[in-house]
Amino acid sequence: MNLNLSEEQQFIQQTARDFAEKELVGNAATLDAGQGQDEFLANLKKLADLGFMGLNVDAEYGGTEAGTVAFSLAISSIARGCASTAVTVSVTNMVAEVIQSVASAEQKQNYLPKICSGEYLAAGFCLTESGAGSDPSGMKTTALRDGDSWVLNGSKAYITSAEYAGVFVVWAVTDKDAPRGKGISCFLVEREVAGLTVGPAEEKMGQKGSATNPVYFDDCRIPASALMGTLNRGYQVALGELAGGRIGIGSLALGLGEAALDYARDYAKERQQFGQSIANFQGLQWMLADAYTEMEAARLLLMQAAFTKESGGDFGKQASMAKLFASEAANRACYTGLQILGGNGYNREYPLERLARDVRITSIYEGTSEIQRMIISRSVFS
Missing domain, CATH: 2.40.110.10 (Butyryl-CoA Dehydrogenase, subunit A, domain 2)
Known part of the structure; x- marks a missing residue:
């Protein structure tokens, strides 16, 4: 596959990143505290207006027709700002895709425009x-x-x-x-x-x-x-859509892991101990080197699965591999980031405590890590 992103994919990724930074990051901690729901719902409508609720849906139904690679990029970027928003966008896209895949022409005309436009803020x-x-x-x-x-x-x-x-x-x-x-x-x-x-x-x-x-x-x-x-x-429809959903959850995990590592890296540059920045200590440097390497490996697995799906290939094994590795690596990344912050990482004043909790579910929903290993092993032994 060509690892260079198209102009459209780059635009979607950058738009999602900008939106996450401007609209989502500030409300993420508020949501975690049980408030900010009105802003959360308003942001879902804004994301729909930007085309993020039908990323792989045909334009005739109001979709973006951007493809699965763009979907993965978008979810990772949104997750960097707010995991709750990212999972809502991911699942809504999954529902839109299953409707487009198997619904009647009348059903598509009735429901897809409402999902893509944000008339329905989400789909279940x-x-x-x-x-x-x-x-x-x-x-x-x-x-x-x-x-x-x-x-x-x-x-x-x-x-x-x-x-x-x-x-x-x-x-x-x-x-x-x-x-x-x-x-x-x-x-x-x-x-x-x-x-x-x-x-x-x-x-x-x-x-x-x-x-x-x-x-x-x-x-x-x-x-x-x-x-x-x-x-x-x-049932066959459900199994097929779950495979696609795993690309979304793996991408969500990737975004959380990246956010945790970036925050910990910047914190390490500023934190002084023993008369110098803790970023100068080799032990910490290697912790980040290993974690960033795992995140890059997760990105490549996700891109392979997304590209295979977008190309019409059999992507089930790739999606399970990507979801398994990305979710487990992101969990490790968030705990690495928390460890680098030390006592501050355990403090709710800093985002690492929330990121560590937000990422935990990624190795459970859309099929646990154990289920992904079953799927992969069946493919290996078939």
Whole structure:
């Protein structure tokens, strides 16, 4: 692949970086303290206006048509300013892509412009359940056909942006007698439909600005036209989109790791001990050298996965490798940065404490590191 970014990719990366610095960094700590939600939501609309909610969506639906490489660059840049904003943008793009991939022409025309324009501030990906996380084929939510409608019953867990999502892609069992994973379909469900309830937000360790909620379906009646794609073939759709989502989360982790290291580097230049800047000590220099090297390796893995996806190739293994390495390396980078700050790193006055909490989830959601190793090993031994 050509590692030189196109003019469009450079522009998108720089625009995201500028927005993160001007609009996101200042509100990140406020969000972490449980405030600043209005500004957070306003920034989602601004990002939509800039084209960041449909980066890989066709222009006819209001998308940017920038591709997966640009998407990865954008998420990393946004994450440097605010992880909560970055995960919202990543998941919303993932929902937009699944709609573009398998929805009917009418569904695309109805929902994609609303997502891309920010009329819907976000979109939700309803796959995980309390008993079906790493193994979504074990889901219990059902959709039963009743005349010209489908009736949903069940619940979903840990749904990003559920409080302010305008539409959800929901997976449910439509043939309970089918083999495991074969009788699942996906549906487009609007936020205000009767029978859909969003539960209270989870009290999380990090990324507190991004709402994460359970979603309940109690005799939730939706039209027959809400079925998206082929009946009983929704599980395959979910697996494909999760692979793409891993590029987003790996990119998010990369941005957090870079932000932590850059802050620690600049701090080390100013911090004086033993009569000199601590940046002069070789032990600290090597800590940063190793961490920056891992971040660069993560970037290259992500670019390879993004380029393969953008080129129409089989990118599943590459996405898992990139997500695994980037998330684990970013966790190490944030703790390295915290260690360099010493006691100040443990103090909420400095951003390293928050970054260390924000990055932790990246090795869990969109498939844990252990699940990524399973996917990679299957490919190795196939």
